[in-house]
Amino acid sequence: MTPQIEAWVIGASIAGVAAQGAAAVLEAGRRSFDLMGVLVVALAASLGGGSLRDMLLDRPVFWIADQRYLLAAIVAALVTFCVARIWRLPVRLFVIADAFGLALFTVAGAQAAIASQAPWLVVSLMGVMTGAAGGLVRDVLCNQTPLIMLSGELYASASWLGALLLVAVHEAGFGPDVASMTGGLTVLGLRLGAMRYHWHLPVFSARE
């Protein structure tokens, strides 16, 4: 990557962390959390997935190596906490920002796993984990069944399909830019399409 592209990717990632932190504050809004509780949920949601990925791959944890991610998540959560008390925020905007974040983090997670020489299936799972595990941690802390596991529109599955495609393109010998664009656009297209046309996976029902 050229330095310009790298700077752009870091900037986009910081914006993605901020968006996930702000979205988590709004989702936590229906509970009687105090300011600290809201911050805990926002940090868990925005940094949890990448932290788990980095600990599993034994890499330096991203927000410890560069605390701008942490700062962005805290500021975004505090601003949302204050603004949401005064104005009614457009939830739809956050949901669309979250779709971009999902695509971005899926690509970032898969590329980090490729850089750690992980095998292909692990690479794809690290993509999903980076994109979707933050929401899992957030819901566990809020004491509710994680939304991404319940039947609904594609979310983690969109992330996984994109990550698998990214690995396939990478294994086929294409460069990281082509693989990242293919994977990222797949995640974004599947997620936005699922929101628009209510695409979903089969629901499990065991024979009693």
Next chain:
Amino acid sequence: MTPQIEAWVIGASIAGVAAQGAAAVLEAGRRSFDLMGVLVVALAASLGGGSLRDMLLDRPVFWIADQRYLLAAIVAALVTFCVARIWRLPVRLFVIADAFGLALFTVAGAQAAIASQAPWLVVSLMGVMTGAAGGLVRDVLCNQTPLIMLSGELYASASWLGALLLVAVHEAGFGPDVASMTGGLTVLGLRLGAMRYHWHLPVFSARE
């Protein structure tokens, strides 16, 4: 260990991961999870305990170093997902397979901790964690109080007693084969006996 025994142990471990993944799918069956939710529960249940152990001991995470474990868990979950919609699966079979898995993972976890030079009490705890923490993570994700903490038949406690015996035999100077057999058979015997004769631990009740 001779290469033949090592190959056998790896094969048994992969089978154990697959059994835990399949059992988790059946346990998740009463909830309205979609295919991805079922996969998440299966992966957390079958890989969660060993992942926690490896991160705590700062060893390479087992399913990242060898993705056959991951593949086995995914395939077992997918097959169970499909088959359980058509036939009524014998839950009893899975419960017995799970008892073997508990014994196997307890031994594997304790031996991994011994290889990392961990002190004796830590070794025994790593045995329990590898055997039983996956079920803990599974229940947390399903938003229910972990079964292994509620009063019931011996489970984590069977694993801990076996692991403590394994450490004692190891500290007494016996080889890894004797220690592993002693510990593993203890876990298996206690767990199967508890299921048959309803052995349980005292229940906690604080004086009000």
Next chain:
Amino acid sequence: MTPQIEAWVIGASIAGVAAQGAAAVLEAGRRSFDLMGVLVVALAASLGGGSLRDMLLDRPVFWIADQRYLLAAIVAALVTFCVARIWRLPVRLFVIADAFGLALFTVAGAQAAIASQAPWLVVSLMGVMTGAAGGLVRDVLCNQTPLIMLSGELYASASWLGALLLVAVHEAGFGPDVASMTGGLTVLGLRLGAMRYHWHLPVFSARE
């Protein structure tokens, strides 16, 4: 630190771990946990925060490097389990011991992060995590919304303010003793004051 002070700090930390383990047993008392379930909650509460800190900072996990912490937590939990069935224990005593533990662990966590060359905001967060994340894990395992996130008296926020002050004093060039005393006394003062005068943070309420 002189060897005498170091020995005192280790002794205080072990006592703190034991206090948190005992307190967790009493909090778990209203549920039908068995002996093993009570132990799991006690270990998660007393060792969870520090374990997470050490894994995130990629340091040796404290209770694996020195199993006296683990032993203290287990013994404290077992003794409380037995004693609480016979006598009604003064919960107030544990709550005050817990405030001292919170201050101690906040300082220990922040100093560990400073030793790992972490940037200032990360240092402050590691202080909070060490002090307060154990309670978070305990409540998640008990399947209830974490107490520290609900509106109530200052707890994690007292820890964070103390940790931020510790970092500020450290960055201003003062030695570790001055920084630790300032931060620790701030946490203790805020927590005891919050319990006495019911100080609390603003509660979140999004505009519908």
